[in-house]
Amino acid sequence: MMIESIKHRRSVRKFQEKPIEEEKLLEILEAARLAPSGNNKQPWVFIVIKNEENRKKVAQVTGEQLWIASAPVVIVAVADLSARSDRFEGQYLDEESPQFDLKRSIRDTAIAVEHILLEADNQGLGTCWCGAFRQKTIRPVLNIPDDKFVLAVIPLGYADEAPKARPRKDLETILRYERW
């Protein structure tokens, strides 16, 4: 049950050495692969790191949180900015980019939205992450102050259709091993 997983999930910072079964890893990556995305662009790549040296290097540059490397697998999720539009080809975004901090609230809210979609499905309900609005237009309709950012409009209800699965990039396309 999805809600059980959502309730049960904790941030874990200590791991057994026991390796992860390949089928389980693939199922987890499959869940990521099937996530919804605007215009079905799937702007993501996942780097699977098993090599101990590489895990340690990543842990080191992740705030020297060396416990990270004690996990047998480290997955690095990468957003491809250019996947959304040619306009972003070669675009440079980092923590010093203007308004970068604002993007953190967007990231965190995105996690919560995905939880809604998952649990709705588990309750037998249909949802759709709708993003086809402009802040300027939707804010006044809902009395939303200018310093808030609308991330998603989510219709929720019992489905009256059974849409076919839409295509997803295959795992080979969105996976890297050890490095980009």
Ligand SMILES: Cc1cc2nc3c(=O)[nH]c(=O)nc-3n(C[C@H](O)[C@H](O)[C@H](O)COP(=O)(O)O)c2cc1C
């Ligand atoms: C975007 C994001 C970044 C995070 N970064 C770290 C991190 O660098 N180190 C860490 O120990 N936990 C990190 N966490 C875990 C949060 O501290 C944790 O999700 C939060 O305290 C709630 O605890 P829970 O996940 O057990 O429910 C991060 C969580 C999110 C969503």
